[in-house]
Each structure stands twice: as C-alpha cells, then as structure tokens.
Amino acid sequence: MLSAARLMAAWSLDRSTPPHWRLARLVRAMDDTRSCGDDTLGDRNRRLLRLHCALSRGPLEACVKCSVCGVDNELTVPVKVILETPATPRDARVRLRLGRSMGIYRLPRMTDIEAAAESDDVPAAVLERCRVEGRAGPLHEHAMLRLGRRFEVIDPLSNIVVNMTCSGCGTALAASVEIAALVAHEIDAIVEGLYRDIDCLASAYGWSEQSILALPAERRQRYVALRDAAPPRTRL
Numbered sequence: 001m002l003s004a005a006r007l008m009a010a011w012s013l014d015r016s017t018p019p020h021w022r023l024a025r026l027v028r029a030m031d032d033t034r035s036c037g038d039d040t041l042g043d044r045n046r047r048l049l050r051l052h053c054a055l056s057r058g059p060l061e062a063c064v065k066c067s068v069c070g071v072d073n074e075l076t077v078p079v080k081v082i083l084e085t086p087a088t089p090r091d092a093r094v095r096l097r098l099g100r101s102m103g104i105y106r107l108p109r110m111t112d113i114e115a116a117a118e119s120d121d122v123p124a125a126v127l128e129r130c131r132v133e134g135r136a137g138p139l140h141e142h143a144m145l146r147l148g149r150r151f152e153v154i155d156p157l158s159n160i161v162v163n164m165t166c167s168g169c170g171t172a173l174a175a176s177v178e179i180a181a182l183v184a185h186e187i188d189a190i191v192e193g194l195y196r197d198i199d200c201l202a203s204a205y206g207w208s209e210q211s212i213l214a215l216p217a218e219r220r221q222r223y224v225a226l227r228d229a230a231p232p233r234t235r236l
C-alpha cells in the first residue's frame, strides 16, 4: 500500500507533463523498475487501474462528448470487469505480410516507448525496436495501421473501449477511455487534498509536514474536520 508521504514525494503536480510520464515516475517509485519497463500498454493500463483501486474507494469516472449532438455523457469505467481480462501473453508475436516479405513483431513495451520518446517519428521508432524479423526501415502507413490493430487484439487493454448510448440523442457511442489521464486526474485531487490537510493542521497545531503525513488517514481527516468546525479564535 502506498503511504501518503510516498505518494506526495513521487507525484508531480506539473500538469504540463503528459499523464503517462507522471504516472511512470510514480509506478517506478512503487514497484520494481525492471518489471515496470516490461509493461505492454495493456499491462500499464491494468497497473494503473489497480493503483486507482488502492488509492480510491470511489468509481473511476469519465466524460464522453457525443460526436453527433455534443452532449457530455458521464461514464463509470467498469474497472472490475476490465481487470478480469486475461493477462497478455508475454511472448506474443504478430506476423505481418509486407508486399513479398514477412515481418514479425513483438508487442511494444514501456521501455520501447520511453526510448523512442525523443525520435522525430515516435511510432516508427517504437515499431523498429519491436521488429523481431523482417525488413528494416519505416513501415507504410497502411501497414502501421494493420499492425496497430493486431497489437490491440493481442493486448486488448492497450485501448479500452466502452460502449454506451448518448443520453442526449440515443446514438451508440464507442468511447476510447484514456486510463492514464483519468488516474492522473484522480491522483491530482488526492495530492491537492493532502496539501490542504497539511496546510490546515500545520497552521492549527504547528505540526510538521512529515508528522501530519505519518498520521493514519482517518485520524488526519478527523483533525481536519475538527479544525473546520472550530469557531475563529481571533477577531482579525
């Protein structure tokens, strides 16, 4: 279980950094670095959903805009059902016919994506790292799309799609849910809450940040509730 102090130390509130990178730092601080790097995109989404379960008692909610009528639809991500999806086979390979030749690719892992992050063409650089057999060099756009679709079949949690009906116009929607963005948003709220608790209790009792974070959550929240209910002690 992640402690409040470890969460605050490992979490950056810099929202200009993409959620995946902020979460990668947190995941590395929590788990074994090597196994985290081995995550496929589906493994990473699974890990993030488990993180959500560990940090929050509430549902994971998303907002889906209807492309037809523009209504924002609220969606509760079916976390339990998603986590019951069988694990991705570690040695899965995709065979892809490329004109007269054949290419064999393994699933991209987080280490591939991190290593290719600075490339001019990130998808091409990732796929080149995943090439097991076949012709070197960038793939045609159509071949990349075919490969991407095959990856999604083998690693279904890499792109989590929830089917729903628009509450405004009844259109059937297939919403691709960005787990990283949702979990990052949730952790932002938790960490902002911890800062508020520290501010409240440090101002009231003079306790250090370290000692406030060491309190069990229930006791910390009880003290905060007592302070919020207390009448002002000064006229100024």
Ligand SMILES: [Zn+2]
Pocket: 066, 067, 068, 069, 070, 071, 166, 167, 168, 169, 170, 171
């Ligand atoms: Zn609609």
